[in-house]
Amino acid sequence: MSDAHGGSGPERPTGPWRGTGWQEAAGVPGPEDPQLRLMASPHLHAQDSTARIMWSVVITLVPVIAAATFFFGAGALLIIGAATLGALLTERVFGPGGAIRDGSAAITGILLGLTLPPGFPLWMAFTGGAFGIGFGKLIFGGLGQNIFNPALLGRAFLQAAFPTAITTWPAVRTATEGSSWLQLRGDLFAPPLMTAGEADVVTQATPLGLWKFEGEVTDVLNLLVGTTGGSLGETSAILILLGGAYLAARNYLNWRIPVGIFATVGVLSWILHAVDPSYPGPLFMLFSGGLVLGAVYMATDMVTSPVTHRGAWIFAFGIGVLVVLIRVWGGLPEGVMYAILFMNALVPFIERATQPKVFGTAESPAEKMRAS
């Protein structure tokens, strides 16, 4: 051993280190010596945390919730609350300890609530929240592991289970004469598993429904402000865009996804409209239905969207194309949910195909793998 390092010197001791000169010569740690930690570099860390990102998303949703409450009365709060409660309880009971604090279950619940119609029975909303977290997220292994957006999976479940309730659209408060803010629209307190009672509701077709089944196009200004029928969060496009802009500026969401979706939908519907004016124009397509909410808050869910920038563009393009296809030629008036869920399933493939080009190489690992 002596010359393995070159030169002369002591043999490497085989026993404990005690008794070597270092132990004798080293200063005895005095009362001033603090406990020093051994940590891996880097020893600094950026301020952002996952919980902070998630709760910021929740905070930007508050104005959207407020607008929904303004337009649809106190019932909106109850529905969003029920969906959120379902999500949080499921996370608390079946999820890993402390997972509620990261805020992701709250986002799922609120977003699900915002996709529901204003007269939706509360127990159904609760079930949707529980399903979204349980089968949309926890079953895959919890935060970060899920393939599909849990809120949208919850809504897809509700759409399959309660097709009538989820397509009954009570009118906005401003469109009905003399309706008070506290008045509930629809049978919110229907007992679970029972047929909903005969509720005295004034309904109002959604702009997309109006166009699809009656060929009537709603004014874009109404769409922007939100004085139209539809789901709770589908109405106030401006507030959603503002929230999204804030999150994008903080780098809390990938701006490429909403921009890509809007651009794709806008261009495609503009072409269709130019070819045949009976198709609605791009502005109507952009601001009607759940496109704004879906593009800003659902498609940008970090867990279920591609991490690569090129992948994000492809993902957004795919969603945009599917939305237009479903809306224009599909049987449903709205297609944002299915478009996003479908593209969620493709994310692993998109990511594999869009690995970044490594510094100092001519090709990305994906290209190399294809070549070999």
Next chain:
Amino acid sequence: MSQTTHTPLQRIADVLFGTSFRHGVHPPDSKALTHTVPIRRMPFPDEIVLPVRQNAGKPAKLIVEAGDHVERGDTIGVADGYVSVPIHATATGTVRAVDWWPHPDGKMERAVRIEVDRFSPQMPRPRIVPEWEGLTPDEVRSAVQAAGVVGLGGAAFPTHVKLNPPEDTPIELLLVNGAECEPYLTSDHRVMVEYPERVHFGIRIMMQCLGVDRAVIGVEKNKPDAIERLRATVPDDLDVEVIGLTVKYPQGAEKMLIKAVTGREVPSGKLPMHVGAVVQNVGSIAAIAEVFETGYPLIERIVTVTGPGIRKPQNLIVPVGTKVRDVIDFCGGLKPDATEVIFGGPMMGMPQPDLDVPVLKGTSGVVVLTEAESARPPAMPCIHCGRCLEACPVFLNPQTLGQLAQVGRYEEMEEHHLNDCMLCGSCSYVCPSNIPLSQMFALSKGGLRRQKERARREAEEREEEQAA
């Protein structure tokens, strides 16, 4: 600088106004603690500890033993091969022992312990200063090697090897690294402000040795006084350009610096010389200049002792081999809330558990952090936010690499260019879930090496069996 994350606005500004590479992170630079504090000399400690391994490559071979009297500047260990440099006594005194001693990299290493003679004037023996002008490149290189000069930026790679590029790789550019992108560190900054002439003299020697006509000094723009002093002192007959670089980590990484200054990418697995550049840290250049100015070997270096956990942050000339305990004591001691003592910068530096480790040639700073900086909440699951991809200066996918690392699929990691990772820590720095990505990659690199070694051994054994 208050920017702590890499927001879209910051990125746009980088693209529009910056001289830089793409990606990277913006930690707070925290240099205000010491960047105006002039360099001062620290008194000699009672004992000097000189480990035999202070450079990348082979350790030195000792030529002294206990009881020998050594003068400051005497050679006590000779270079063992080409990629090796000698070590020198950094103070006059008596060799107390050759002993095992903790090394800053965490291992034990054989070290010469010198009891410093308090009554010595600590002057080196008079020696002939080499006249640089008449020297051939070979003579310059051997003088640099004999002086024990290594890269002072942290890696401690022997400088004479860098000065000797192979015949078939022409060098066009000498790139002087004054980026000092690690937060807190200011030693290079102070060298550029206080000794700009020495830097230019070192550049002159290196340019002559390498036979290049052009040199560029890259300095991050948060050191405007350094840029100004360097520009004002460029000799008329030298083609030296001083370029202000975007303040971004890791701007001082060789490959990033080359990309920022020349726009060229060093090919994966290759060295800077393959794109015609030699990169040298500004502190090492000053050390070379000192060799030819005074004849001193590299026996002391400038160390930034800083951080919120030290009472009197400052830039010190420290004899190599001084125990960090003595350095800290000279700076007023640790504050009671100090949690980490780091050798090097806080992004890539090594934390020290033991205050008896010596400051070595490669120790650019001693950074003492407190709870506020070193607190780490527990790691959370990856949420695919993509911040690590946006941070990685070599365009890896740390997210995928991290997943592979967790299940030990090292060979797949190699396909994803694990070996291009330079462990700069940018991915760990930005990860909102606190996943220790760069630590995982460091471990995976070791795992990959072991796996390959095992495969090679097994293949050899099979061959032997077949032969038998």
